[in-house]
Amino acid sequence: MNPSAMYAGTFDPITLGHVDLISRAAGIFPRLILAVARHPPKRTLFDVDERVAIAREALAHLPNVEVEPFDGLLVEHARRRGVRVLVRGLRAFSDFEFEFQMALTNRKLAPDIETLFLMPSEEFSYVSSSTVRQIAELGGDAQSFVPPAAWAALQRRTASLGSTGEGRSDAH
Ligand code: COA
Numbered sequence: 504m505n506p507s508a509m510y511a512g513t514f515d516p517i518t519l520g521h522v523d524l525i526s527r528a529a530g531i532f533p534r535l536i537l538a539v540a541r542h543p544p545k546r547t548l549f550d551v552d553e554r555v556a557i558a559r560e561a562l563a564h565l566p567n568v569e570v571e572p573f574d575g576l577l578v579e580h581a582r583r584r585g586v587r588v589l590v591r592g593l594r595a596f597s598d599f600e601f602e603f604q605m606a607l608t609n610r611k612l613a614p615d616i617e618t619l620f621l622m623p624s625e626e627f628s629y630v631s632s633s634t635v636r637q638i639a640e641l642g643g644d645a646q647s648f649v650p651p652a653a654w655a656a657l658q659r660r661t662a663s664l665g666s667t668g669e670g671r672s673d674a675h
Pocket of ligand 1: 511512513514515518519520521524540543544575576577578592594604605606608609623627630631632633634
């Protein structure tokens with residue numbers, strides 16, 4: 504059996520909560536693929552190449568983690584990569600309904616693929632990418648929520664949005 508796992512998400516940008524979960528998964532599986540959705544069902548601040556680059560820099564200390572973009576159905580991408588385990592994080596009870604629906608949908612689409620849930624450290628249980636983006640966009644300090652690569656990218660992006668007056672860049 505392929506000993507790899509895949510953790511998919513938007514990672515707009517990757518947070519310390521994600522890094523915590525990824526570190527836990529990378530400690531269990533010999534190889535972890537971080538699959539960054541090219542076209543997630545929500546608008547993004549960073550395009551997919553930026554989200555991949557930020558995550559790669561943030562995870563450079565984890566040699567068994569590979570970061571790559573993906574298109575289309577997650578289970579199809581996992582199959583193409585020979586992966587049978589999808590990792591997801593459960594931060595709080597409020598995550599459960601969405602995660603339950605997604606895991607059962609993925610199981611229906613691909614009964615050979617299992618979803619495995621891990622809990623991030625409680626220190627990060629309230630962190631989300633949208634909160635971090637909002638703090639940065641409003642000029643606040645979100646450094647304690649994200650890896651340095653993400654904070655640098657957020658500062659560059661919010662400075663350039665502020666100077667041009669433009670809206671968000673969108674990967675779609
Ligand atoms: N620490 C910090 N934040 C976390 C977290 C953790 N451990 N786990 C989740 N989050 C946050 C994210 O920051 C994000 O916050 P935001 O919405 O405020 O930005 C939110 O929880 C969920 O994001 P994420 O975990 O990245 O998942 P997602 O919902 O963006 O990704 C996909 C969903 C991409 C995996 C899913 O849409 C997908 O598989 N798409 C492909 C199409 C497909 O196969 N569809 C059928 C499946 S149902």
